[in-house]
């Protein structure tokens with residue numbers, strides 16, 4: 001089998017995240033955009049991947065189509081490990097974290113989709129087989145910055161059946177409002193700080209303030225995200241679990257975090273870390289270090305779908321991150337959680353075809 005074409009396709013959709021003002025205000029997103037990577041072969045099998053996108057989609061599409069596509073057309077898609085190692089080496093001086101590696105991550109996911117289709121099996125079968133028919137989702141709420149909105153949306157997520165909720169709030173009254181909206185203590189809160197605090201001391205003061213609110217983890221507590229020693233210092237002193245890793249560009253970045261003792265929970269992003277291949281490498285490394293893996297996947301294309309297959313095959317039940325936002329034109333409407341659960345597709349490859357209506361062009 002040979003690769004005959006590699007193209008990028010921008011999926012874009014309006015969304016409603018439970019803010020009557022709509023996207024805007026303190027939210028930088030006006031629409032949900034992502035880059036789907038389509039890989040065609042001479043065997044008639046087409047694979048789909050996803051490169052981390054949002055407002056970077058056009059840049060990642062350029063990297064994919066100008067650099068990656070000419071390098072892989074004519075190659076055998078079955079040699080995923082060899083092909084990807086060669087590409088990461090060939091393009092390493094254009095950035096080990098960014099549009100270049102996001103494009104390569106999308107390619108890798110598409111190659112795994114092709115491999116699974118060629119084998120006539122769902123992707124999870126190539127990863128050890130599904131241990132469950134459905135995976136719990138965690139509602140990843142966008143930042144509202146207004147206690148009343150946080151309270152209302154936490155209540156709505158609870159009513160929709162989610163049993164895990166993450167906030168992107170940094171003000172304690174907003175976090176306390178979420179707990180009020182949930183109405184009980186049985187749903188733990190994950191608190192994603194997105195590197196807001198400039199010092200270990202600021203992060204520790206925040207941890208003290210939120211400690212009584214039922215915290216599952218604090219995510220990316222300090223700036224900059226690669227300061228593994230600062231994250232480790234927060235972890236050593238705050239007494240709450242620490243999660244990080246969505247901004248790691250390479251498996252080696254995770255190794256540094258693990259060796260520094262930075263995290264309880266590693267969060268590799270399949271659309272950034274080198275696709276399924278990178279995800280498997282991080283999982284193996286995390287296991288060696290006794291660190292849990294809960295992937296980062298607040299996107300809605302083949303990267304989310306591939307992460308679902310990864311989680312289905314994991315021994316430990318692990319929740320799938322799903323944006324708490326209703327998309328007008330989702331590539332995969334079947335991935336909408338029902339009672340907080342997402343069914344694992346069982347068809348060949350990724351098992352779902354993107355709805356063409358999601359594409360901008």
Ligand SMILES: [Mg+2]
Nearest residue numbers: 192219220246
């Ligand atoms: Mg995060």
